[in-house]
Amino acid sequence: MTPEMIDLARRNAAQGNGGKGYSNVEFHLAMIDNLPLPDSSVDCVISNCVINLATDKNAVFREIARVLKPGGLGGERHCIKAGITGRA
Ligand SMILES: C[S@@+](CC[C@H](N)C(=O)[O-])C[C@H]1O[C@@H](n2cnc3c(N)ncnc32)[C@H](O)[C@@H]1O
Numbered sequence: 701m702t703p704e705m706i707d708l709a710r711r712n713a714a715q716g717n718g719g720k721g722y723s724n725v726e727f728h729l730a731m732i733d734n735l736p737l738p739d740s741s742v743d744c745v746i747s748n749c750v751i752n753l754a755t756d757k758n759a760v761f762r763e764i765a766r767v768l769k770p771g772g773l774g775g776e777r778h779c780i781k782a783g784i785t786g787r788a
Pocket residue numbers: 701730731732733747748749750753754755
């Protein structure tokens with residue numbers, strides 16, 4: 701992920717569908733074990749082929765648990781799917 705990719709995502713979201721921008725999305729450039737999000741602030745965490753690349757997976761799971769609201773969902777599609785899919 702690069703700053704240029706984040707800029708493009710923000711431009712695309714601002715353009716939205718037919719010129720009406722999306723107001724319910726945010727893009728952050730960060731490491732998966734240090735998310736720039738408050739505690740208990742998200743409903744769902746979805747990772748597609750990223751957790752499997754992290755060197756400290758325990759730190760990643762701690763960070764996911766930190767940002768998820770109580771009862772939130774975490775999921776990873778790829779190598780460790782069975783490891784974290786389910787309720788936090
Ligand atoms: C296999 S790609 C998957 C990208 C995207 N999720 C998709 O499905 O197209 C893995 C991505 O994870 C990023 N990545 C690897 N380790 C990371 C980490 N510790 N924190 C955040 N991103 C990481 C890489 O830069 C790369 O963009």
